[in-house]
Amino acid sequence: xxxGIVGGVIFGxxxxxxxxxxxxxxxxxxxxxxxxxxxxxxxxxxxxxxxRADAARYLRSLPSPRWPTVALGVAALVxxxxxxxxxxxxxxxxxxxAVVALVTVLxxxxxxxxxxxxxxxxxxxxxxxxxxxGTYARGLRRRAADALMRCAGLAVLAGLAAGLFxxxxxxxxxxxxxxxxxxxxxxxxPGWAGTLLPPLETHRDSAWLAASTGISEQTRRVALASIVxxxxxxxxxxxxxxxxxxxxxxxxxxxxxxxxxxxxxxxxATRAMIRSEHSDAMAMRVVIGAIAASAVVVxxxxxxxAVGAVAVIALGVLAVGxx
Amino acid sequence: xxxxxxxxxxxxxxxxxxxxxxLAVDAGETVGVVGKxxxxxxxxxxxxxxxxxxxxxxxxxxxxNVWGGARERMRARNALGYVPEAADPPGFLxxxxxxxxxxxxxxxxxxxxxxxxxxxxxxxxxxxxxxxxLGQRRRAxxxxxxxxxxxxxxxxxxxxxxDSKRADxxxxxxxxxxxxxxxxxxxxHDRDLLERVGARSVALG
Numbered sequence: 001x002x003x004g005i006v007g008g009v010i011f012g013x014x015x016x017x018x019x020x021x022x023x024x025x026x027x028x029x030x031x032x033x034x035x036x037x038x039x040x041x042x043x044x045x046x047x048x049x050x051x052r053a054d055a056a057r058y059l060r061s062l063p064s065p066r067w068p069t070v071a072l073g074v075a076a077l078v079x080x081x082x083x084x085x086x087x088x089x090x091x092x093x094x095x096x097x098a099v100v101a102l103v104t105v106l107x108x109x110x111x112x113x114x115x116x117x118x119x120x121x122x123x124x125x126x127x128x129x130x131x132x133x134g135t136y137a138r139g140l141r142r143r144a145a146d147a148l149m150r151c152a153g154l155a156v157l158a159g160l161a162a163g164l165f166x167x168x169x170x171x172x173x174x175x176x177x178x179x180x181x182x183x184x185x186x187x188x189x190p191g192w193a194g195t196l197l198p199p200l201e202t203h204r205d206s207a208w209l210a211a212s213t214g215i216s217e218q219t220r221r222v223a224l225a226s227i228v229x230x231x232x233x234x235x236x237x238x239x240x241x242x243x244x245x246x247x248x249x250x251x252x253x254x255x256x257x258x259x260x261x262x263x264x265x266x267x268x269a270t271r272a273m274i275r276s277e278h279s280d281a282m283a284m285r286v287v288i289g290a291i292a293a294s295a296v297v298v299x300x301x302x303x304x305x306a307v308g309a310v311a312v313i314a315l316g317v318l319a320v321g322x323x
Numbered sequence: 324x325x326x327x328x329x330x331x332x333x334x335x336x337x338x339x340x341x342x343x344x345x346l347a348v349d350a351g352e353t354v355g356v357v358g359k360x361x362x363x364x365x366x367x368x369x370x371x372x373x374x375x376x377x378x379x380x381x382x383x384x385x386x387x388n389v390w391g392g393a394r395e396r397m398r399a400r401n402a403l404g405y406v407p408e409a410a411d412p413p414g415f416l417x418x419x420x421x422x423x424x425x426x427x428x429x430x431x432x433x434x435x436x437x438x439x440x441x442x443x444x445x446x447x448x449x450x451x452x453x454x455x456x457l458g459q460r461r462r463a464x465x466x467x468x469x470x471x472x473x474x475x476x477x478x479x480x481x482x483x484x485x486d487s488k489r490a491d492x493x494x495x496x497x498x499x500x501x502x503x504x505x506x507x508x509x510x511x512h513d514r515d516l517l518e519r520v521g522a523r524s525v526a527l528g
Contacts, residue, residue, distance in 0.1 A: 119449055120419035124426070124433070131427035135416065142415040205413040206424075209467075211374045212477075213428035214400030216393060 022091025026099075036103055039084055040110065041153060045146045047111035050076045077104060118142070128215045132206070132223035139202035140227065144195050148231075151191030155235040158187035159242025166247035166254070177253025178301050181261045181309065184239040185297040192232060192269065193290035197283055199227050200273045207277075221274060225320055228273065229266040236262030253306070260309035261297040267316025268293035274323040325350050325402075325506040326371065326475050331380035333366050340366045341377070346525060348475070348506045353497060355517035355524045356510040362528030364510035365408050365479050371508060372405035372477045385474050401429055404468030408479040408510075410460040414453030418444065418463045421452065425467040434466050441492045442466050457484030469496065476500055476507040482516050494519045 025032040050073050059069065078085070081104065088096030118138075125131035140148065162180035171179055203224050210220050240258040244250060272289020276282045296315060300308035326348040333341040340363040348354050356364050369375035371382055373389045373396065382389040387398035412421055422434055422444075434444055442462045452460055461484055468476060476497070482490045497507050497520045509522060517524055 117449065117451065117454075118417065120417045120423070122433075123419055123423040125423055126427065128428045131424045135413065135420070135424055138420065139413060139415055202413050202415075205411070208369075208372075208374045208405075208407060209412050209425070210428070212372045212400060212403060212405035213425050214373075214397045214403075215428050216397070 018087050018091035020091075022088060022096055026092065026095070036106075038153070039103065040107055041146070041150055043081060043084070043107055044110055046080055047077060047107045050080075051108055051111040077108065128210075128213075128219050129223055129226075132210070132215065132220060133226050135206060136199045136202050136223060136227040137230075139198050140195065140231070143198035143201070147191075147194040147198070151188070151195050151231070151235055152238060154188055154191035155184075155238040156242045158184045158191075159239035159244075160246055161187050162239065162254075162258075163243035163246025163250075166243065166250055171247075171250070173249055173251050173253045174306055176247055176250035177257040178305055178308070180240070180243045180247070180250055180254045181257040182298045182301045184236065184243065184258050185261060185265060185294040188235060188239060189290055189294040191235065192265075192294075193287045195231050196228065196269060196273060196286045196290060199224060200277065200282065200286055203273070204277050204282075221270075221320065221323070224273060225267060225270045228270045229263060232262040232266035232269070233259060257301070257306060257309045261301065261312045264309065264312030264314070264316035265293040265297050267313075267320045268296050271316075271319035271323040274320070324348065325352075325385060326508065327381075327383045328371065329381045331367070331370060331382065332378045333363070333370050333375065334378045335366065341370070341527070343380070344527065346508075348508060350474075350504050350506055351501050353501045353507040353509065353517075353520050353522040355514075355520075355522035356508060356527055357512065357514065357517070357524050358527035360512070364527055367527060368405075368477050368479050368508060368510045369407070372403060372407075373400050374405070374407075401471075402474040403477060404471065404473035404475070405477045406461065406464040406468045406479065406481060408483070410457065410464040412452055412464065412467075414451065416452050418447035418450055418452070418455075418466070421463055421467050422470065426470050429471055429473075431471045434470060438466060438469055438496075441496055443489065443492075458486060458489065461485060462489060465493070465496070469500070472500065472503075472505065474505050476505065478507065479510045480513075481509060481511065482513055490516075 025035045053073065056069070081100070085100050088100045092099070125134055162183035165183050166176040166180055169179070203220065207220070236258050237255070240255045243254050243258070247254070269289050272292060273286055276285035276289070279285055297312050300311045300315070302308070304311055324347055326346070328344060328346040331341055331344045332339065344367060346354065356367060358364055366375065370377045371389065376390060384399040385402035387402070388395040389399040390396070416424070426433055439445055442465055444462065444466045447455065447459055447463050450459070452463060455463065461481065465481070481493055485493060494516070497509070500507055509517065509520065511517065514524070
C-alpha cells in the first residue's frame with residue numbers, strides 16, 4: 001500500500017501511475033478487496049480516536065452547537081486520508097472519489113462499533129507467573145488487537161520479501177536461512193515495535209498490585225519476557241512459512257534460523273522494555289529497543305552466518321538477565 | 324503484634340516525606356493515620372504495603388520484614404491486603420480477572436459469598452475496571468485485598484467514592500476483620516470513618 005501511494009502519487013507516472021493502481025483494484029475484486037482491507041487495517045485505529053472522541057466528551061457539556069465538533073471530525077476523517085484519497089482521485093476521478101467515500105463510511109462504522117465486552121467466567125490461574133502472563137495476554141488482546149493484526153500482515157509481507165530475496169539470488173538452503181532471517185528481522189521491526197507498548201503499560205500499571213501481593217520482580221520479568229517471546233515467535237513462524245511458499249529450497253534452515261533469531265531478539269527487546277518501565281519517553285525507548293533487537297540479529301547473522309542465531313539467543317538471555 | 328514500623332524515613336525527589344515514623348499495630352486493632360493533605364499518608368501506606376521502598380527504617384508484617392530478603396518479603400506480603408488511593412489496577416481487566424490474579428498471587432481462594440454480598444461484587448465480575456466508577460473500582464480492589472483474608476489490611480482513603488450503603492458495609496468489614504484477630508491501617512482525612520471503625524488515630528506530619 002505504501003509503495004502504491006508513494007510510487008503512484010509522488011513518483012507517478014514514472015514506472016507506475018495512479019491510474020494503473022486504480023484500474024488494477026477496480027478490475028480485480030481480490031486485489032480491490034485486499035487494498036481496501038489493508039487501508040482499513042491502517043486507518044481504523046486513527047478513525048476510532050476521531051469517531052469516538054472519548055477524551056473530548058466533556059465538551060458536550062459546554063453551551064455550544066454540536067455541528068462544529070461533527071464538522072471537525074469529518075474534516076479530520078477526510079484530511080488524515082489524503083494519500084489514499086489522492087491515489088484514488090488521480091487514478092479514477094469521480095469513481096475514485098465515490099470509492100473513497102464508501103470506504104470512509106465503512107471505516108467510520110467499524111470505528112464506531114464497540115465489541116461485546118469479554119466474559120471471565122470461573123477464571124482460576126495456577127500461580128503468579130500464569131496470572132501475570134494471562135493478564136499481559138489480555139492486555140495485548142484488548143489494547144493492541146489492531147497492532148497484532150498489522151504485525152501478522154507485516155509478517156506475511158516480510159516472509160514474501162525474504163522468500164523473493166532467496167529465490168531471485170538462487171541461494172542454497174543454509175544461506176537462504178541466514179538471509180531470510182535477517183530480511184524478516186528488518187521488515188518485521190515496525191510490526192514488533194507496535195505490539196510491545198501495551199504489554200509494557202500493563203507491566204507498569206500492575207506493578208503496585210504485584211508488589212503488594214508478593215509477586216517478585218523476577219516473576220514479573222519472566223512474565224513480560226514470556227509474552228514478548230510469544231509475540232516474536234508466532235510472527236516469525238508466520239513469516240518463515242510465507243518465505244517457504246516462495247523459496248521452498250530454504251526448507252528447515254529458514255524456519256530454524258528465523259525462529260531462533262526472533263527468540264533471541266525478543267529477549268533483547270524485553271531488556272529495553274524493562275529498562276524503560278519508569279521512563280517518561282517509554283514509547284520511544286520501546287521502539288528503539290525493537291530496532292536495536294533487529295539490528296543485533298542482522299549484525300550477528302551477517303558476521304557469523306548461521307551460528308549468529310545462537311549468538312543472538314545468548315546475547316538476549318544475557319541482556320534480560322542483567323537488565 | 325501484626326505490624327511494626329520502626330523509625331521509618333521516606334525521601335522522594337530530595338524531600339523527606341516521612342521522617343522517623345514509628346508505629347505498632349496489635350492483633351484486633353485498627354489504626355487510623357490522619358493528617359493534612361500532602362503530609363505523607365499515602366507515601367507511608369505505600370511503604371508499609373511494599374510498593375515504595377523506604378530510605379531508612381524497618382517495617383515488619385506478621386514478623387516478616389517487608390523490605391528484607393526474598394522469603395521475608397514474600398511472607399510479609401502474603402499477610403497483607405492493600406488498596407491504594409487511586410484504586411487503579413490495569414483498566415482492561417474485568418473485576419473477576421483482578422480477583423483471580425490476586426488469588427493466584429496469594430494462593431488463596433476466590434472471594435467468599437459473604438464478601439461478594441457485602442461489597443456487591445457480583446455486578447463487577449464481568450465489568451472492566453476502566454468502565455467502573457471510582458466507588459466500583461474501590462469495591463473491586465477491596466474484594467481483591469480481602470482475599471485470604473490477610474492479617475493486615477492497608478487502606479488509603481477507603482471510603483472515597485463509596486455510596487452510603489457500601490460505606491456502611493466497609494465499616495462492618497473493617498470491624499469484622501479486626502474482631503477476627505487481624506488488623507487494619509487506614510489512611511484517611513475522614514475522622515467520622517475512623518470513629519465508626521473504632522480506630523486509634525495516629526497523626527502524621
